[in-house]
Amino acid sequence: MPPKKQHSTADVIDVIFGSSDENSGSGLESAFTSNEHKEDSAGDTEPQETESLSSLFVQRDISAELKSLSDLVNQQGTTLLELKSELLKMQKENTAQETELSDMKTRLAVSEQEVENLKKENTGREKVAFSAALGLPAGLRGPFGSETTIVYKNVLTNVGNAYNPATGIFTALYRGVYYIRFTGGVYDNNRYNIGVNLYKNNHFLMHLGENSIDGIAKHVSSGVTIQLEPGDQMYTRLPPYYVLWDDSFFRTSFSGFFLFHI
Structure with a gap:
């Protein structure tokens, strides 16, 4: 609570001559009291304004943090898509390599069979x-x-x-x-x-x-x-x-x- 303000001579004169009330004493007291209340209200407004500004700064900080988090999530999402794309590419390459390996195994098996057939033919072939x-x-x-x-x-x-x-x-x-x-x-x-x-x-x-x-x-x-x-x-x-x-x-x-x- 701020210190109580002292009333000046001008304030007193304004109260005396500006009031038509018969109970001048009461008007004077009322005026002084009303004036004091105004001053007290003005003093109470200052903390409220400080709290509002602090709340605004906090909201701005949260918004900035949320935007930063949103950007990070988007960046991670892009990176994840790139990783998925690279994974699909590797899977396709692995599939192609597996197919090629299977073909090579098949050709090798055929070649081995041909060698065995030649061995059998040569075993039974007459030599002169x-x-x-x-x-x-x-x-x-x-x-x-x-x-x-x-x-x-x-x-x-x-x-x-x-x-x-x-x-x-x-x-x-x-x-x-x-x-x-x-x-x-x-x-x-x-x-x-x-x-x-x-x-x-x-x-x-x-x-x-x-x-x-x-x-x-x-x-x-x-x-x-x-x-x-x-x-x-x-x-x-x-x-x-x-x-x-x-x-x-x-x-x-x-x-x-x-x-x-x-």
């Missing part, structure tokens, strides 16, 4: 291969006055025992395609031609040769892919007045192997 040469003793074979079957006694390979080193003849064991190869060589000779004839079942197939005047040392070779039936025979013959040379280098040879069934 031979290679033989004139070899030692070193020197010329021929010339002879008639065509002569060449016997390659030095056997290098004879899988299936289809080649006979006593006759120089290869006999087909199975119906299918075979590869036959033959070579010839000569050394220290400028008088006789070098040559080899290839036969199938007494039928002439091809000739391989060189003239003697081409040089002292000569080498020739050839091969053929041919279909044979079981029992068909392949061999080579030395033409009349032709020669061949061989030594430990196996310059003159006869080889063949089975390719596949038909």
